[in-house]
Amino acid sequence: MEQWIAMLLLISAIWLLQIRKISDSVPILAFQSFVLALMAGAMWYETKLSHLFVAALLTLIVKAIIIPAILHYTIKKIDVHRRVERVTSKYTSLLIAIILSVAGFYVTSRLHLPSTKFGAPYLPVSITLMFLGTFIMIDHKKALMQGIGLITIENGLFLVAQSISYGMPMMVELGVFFDMLVTVVIIGILSFRIHSTFESLNIEKMSNLKG
Amino acid sequence: MADFETRLFVLSLLFFVFGTFSALCFSRRDKWANIFAHSSALVGGLLGTVAASLVLATKQPISVTAWTIVSDVTLRFKVDTLSAYFLFVISVLAVAVSVYSIGYVTEYYGKKPIGWLGGGLNLFLLSMVAVITVDHSVSFLIAWEFMSLLSFFLVMFEHEKPETRKAGYVYVVMTHFGTVFIILSFLTLFFFTNRLDFQSFTQAASDLPASVKNIIFLTSLIGFGTKAGMIPLHVWLPRAHPAAPSHISALMSAVMIKTAIYGLLRVNYDFLKGGATWWGAVVLGIGVLSAVLGILFGVAENDMKRFLAFSSAENIGIIFMGLGASLLFRSYHEPLLGALALTALLYHVLNHAIFKGLLFMGAGSVLYATHTKNINELGGLIRRMPWTAVLFLIGGMSLAAFPPLNGFMSEWATFQSLLHLSFSLHSPIWKTVGGLAAATLGLTGAFVAGSVVKHFGTAFLALPRTSHAAKANEVPLAMRFGMVVLAGGTVVFGVWPGLVLRMTNQIVENYFHQSLTGHAMLYVPFHRSVESISLGWMTIIFLAILLLLIALLRVSVGKSNNHYDETWNCGTPLVPTMEYTGTSYSHPVLMIFKRLYGIERKIDVQGEYAYYPKRIRHRLKIEAIIETKLYRPLIRGTVWLSQRLRAIQNGNLQSYLAYMIITLIVLLLWIR
Structure with missing residues (x-):
């Protein structure tokens, strides 16, 4: 069961690197967050820790529903149904993603991190998620995809916290969710502004701004 | 009785602190700030002189723990004989300079903040005393950095002049370049001894492997050499000294660059306890280079203070020659001759401090009275400023090593040790090198004498060339008094070398287990088997030669008869x-x-x-060849490299993210 969930998360992260259109990323992200919520729910079912239930519910509502909705709205508004632009080619990015996954698994096996009974299988995937999230930010040129990479990193962090100690304290968890929401709103607004200023979402054009 | 000296020493430090704060408190009132700052520096200097003399006389080191910064890092002052000797040099200069400053800073009344200048002077003195007395590498480096930064701020005092800003910039770059190497040297010591205090270095450093000792020697030589102003790391000297206010340049040239000599002695003798033969050869080589090139660049200068700065490089060269010779003798197990060379260099440290302080004050007096340093705009000052003229001449004669003034004695001792390189070491190389080094020292002396004649003659003799010089007046009493103190020093330490030998004896004995003492006035019996010199005889011989010359001239030329007439000037009026x-x-x-x-x-x-x-x-x-051929390519190379490195800093978000993740992965792979 845990292995399957971990694999789904990994696949969704790699999938984010392989999309054709920017709008494709939103359902994948929603799916990733949904799997995450499922995992937290499963963990709650097995451990009966009440705050895990809250985390699962919040993940479902905030990450799987509200954030994708905001992103979807932004994409519709600025009308970027065009193809994504990457620094590397599609296949190179797949290759790098695989190398990063291997690195993630290798690093985790060497680190001997403490982990909980039900969380241990997620640890390598969580670290890989962080690597892949950063790589999404590096690889994609469109400003909106930076936000999606950031959410992937956040998902990875959430997973680390879950697998090491069944989540962070409730207050921290709530704070992170709120931060996340605000970040996405800001990314949405910023993308809109960038698009209206530069007639493009390509962040390479933003280097014209530097002094 | 060590208790009494400790109290004196602490009190002297407290006076410097008091001087700093009181001057800053009265920074609105120039006169009060002047009096408070310089009188407390004066008292601090006097107390320091007494404390240092007592330590040197009783040979009892004193130690005060002021503050335990972290458990292993303490701010502790420990004055052993080596520290005490340098403390003596600093304190004597502090006395003279603070008296002089009372007069000198009146020039800045109403124009510049006197409180900051006076406070800076006190803090600068305090930091220099700290550098030579702390016995922990961390507190040493802190004090060293304080000293460098304070001197930088003092150099920048007249920052409204563009050339001062340029000089300050060069100075701060060079001094930090040096500090990097000093830190490297202490870190190497730390890696191999696992301790940071000087005492552990003293105990453990001499057993280190030869390669480590070589690294420590080279890094400390470059680091301290930059501060000392050895060629080719001297470029800041001729820029910073003329830019600073004169009493500050007197302190910097006379004392601050000597703290580097202290550092070298501490590292090479106390910690490493001597080393390979090539160490001495390297130091000797640098000494010869500094002495000859320093004075050759100095000869060309028409700016009094720039000339004095170059002459500082030359004198550092002479001190380095002594250090090189003493390291060589040590590696050849000739303790007696090594002791002679070490005595010579310590003696020259004191002497150079005294006469260079005097000369910078003299140049400062000329600047005070005429507002120019360019000797070609001066002339005839001897009539308007007789005191300054005579005192400058005394300093100049000492600089040019004229007996019976102090410059002569130490240069003579350096000569002796260089000649002994060829007499006493049984190797054809050293026989040649020793002779050549002594010859270059002679050449240096000739150039120095020439330059002193040039500067004295042009500035003080003949008729005033410009209205600056014509309107000059004698400087205030305080300035004259400050110079008289040091002029007295040139005479006392010249005719009474036994006094200095008594002070250096214990230091020399610590490192070479040989005693070199002199008892009588006018007489330096360095040791039975080493040449001694009697100034009494010297004077008689000199007088005899002089009289003989006059007699010869009388016989060959006849009675001189003066005939006064007008100079024929092709019909144009004489100006x-x-x-x-x-x-x-x-x-x-x-x-x-x-x-x-x-x-x-x-x-x-x-x-x-x-x-x-x-x-x-x-x-x-x-255009000095060192700057065009050595520094320009170096600067150009650094700029080129920096521009290449700037490619990393491209302002692209994705590149920064990539750096971060690569670093993260490497770190995760690296740690276990």
Whole structure:
């Protein structure tokens, strides 16, 4: 069961690197967050820790529903149904993603991190998620995809916290969710502004701004 | 009785602290700030002198723990004989300079913040005392950095002048370059001894492997050498010294660069306890280079303070020669001769401090009275400023090593140790090198004498060339008194070398287990088997030679008869600007060493006929070969490298993210 969930998360992260259109990323992200919520729910079912239930519910509502909705709205508004632009080619990015996954698994096996009974299988995937999230930010040129990479990193962090100690304290968890929401709103607004200023979402054009 | 000396020492430090804060408190009132700052510096200096003399007399080290910064890092002052000797030098200069400053800073009344200048002076003195007395590498480096930064701020005191800003910039870059190497040297010591305090270094460092010792020696030589102003790391000297207010340049040149000599002695003798033969050879080589090149660059200068700065490089060269010789003798197990060389260098440290302080004060007095440092705009000052003239001449004669003044004694001792390199070491190499080094020291002395004649003659003799010089008045009493103190020092330490030998004896004995003492006045019995010199006899011989010369001239030329008449000047009226200038005086030397100076000479004749010129303009551009051939490519290379490195900093978000994740993965792979 845990292995399957971990694999789904990994696949969704790699999938984010392989999309054709920017709008494709939103359902994948929603799916990733949904799997995450499922995992937290499963963990709650097995451990009966009440705050895990809250985390699962919040993940479902905030990450799987509200954030994708905001992103979807932004994409519709600025009308970027065009193809994504990457620094590397599609296949190179797949290759790098695989190398990063291997690195993630290798690093985790060497680190001997403490982990909980039900969380241990997620640890390598969580670290890989962080690597892949950063790589999404590096690889994609469109400003909106930076936000999606950031959410992937956040998902990875959430997973680390879950697998090491069944989540962070409730207050921290709530704070992170709120931060996340605000970040996405800001990314949405910023993308809109960038698009209206530069007639493009390509962040390479933003280097014209530097002094 | 060590208790009493400790109290004196602490009290002297407290006076410097008090001087700093009281000067800052009265920074609105120039006169009060002046009096408070300099009188407390004076008292601090006097107390320091007494404390240092007592430590040197009783040979009992004193130690005060002021503050435990972290459990292993303490701010502790420990004055052993080596520290005490340097403390003596600093304190004597502090006394003279603070008296002098009371007069000198009146020039800045109403124009510049006196409180900051006086407070800075006190703090600068305090940091220098701290540098030579703390016994922990961390507190040493803190004090060292304080000293460098304070001197930088003091150099930048007249920051409204663009050349001062430039000088300050060069100085701060060079001094930090040096500090990096000092830190490297202490870190190497730390890696191999696992301790940071000097005492552990003293116990453990001499057992280190030879390669480690070599690294420590080289890094400390570069680090301290930069501060000392050895060639080719001297470039800040001729810029910073003229830019600073004169009493500050007196302190910097006389004392601050000596703290580097202290550092070298501490590292090479206390910690490493001598080393390979090539160490001595390297130091000796640098000494010879610094001495000859320093004075050759100095000869060309018409700016009094720039000349004095170059002459500091030359004197550091002489001190390095002594250090090199003593390291060589040590590696050849000749303790007695090593002791002689060490005594010579310590003696020269004191002497140079005294006469260079005096000369900088003299140059400062000229600047105070005439507002120019360029000797070609001066002239005839001896009539208007007789005190300054005589005191400057005493300093100059000491600089040029004229007996019976102090400069002579230490240079003579350095000569002896260099000659012993060829007499006593049984190797053809050292026989040649020793002779050559002694010969270059002689050459240096000749150039120094020439430059002193040039500067004294042009600035003080003949008629005033400009209105600056014509309107000059004698400087205030306080300034004259400050100079008189040091002029007295040149005479006392010149005719009474036994006094200095008594002070250095214990230091020399610590490192060489040989005693070199002198008891009688006018007599230096360095040791039975080493040459001694009697100044009494010297004076008699000199007088005899002089009388003989006069007698010979009388016999061959006949009775001199003076005939006064007008000078024929091709029909044009005689004006003071026609006098022989400093430029023309040093021109022959410039022509001989044309290559070295990179001279560019340009003569513009204006007017229709070449034989009836309306105007002739003579321009001489001197570009020191070291700066064009060594520093320019280095600076260009650094700038090029920085521009390449800037490619990393491309302002692209994705690149920064990539750096972060690569670093993260490497770190995760690296740690276990």
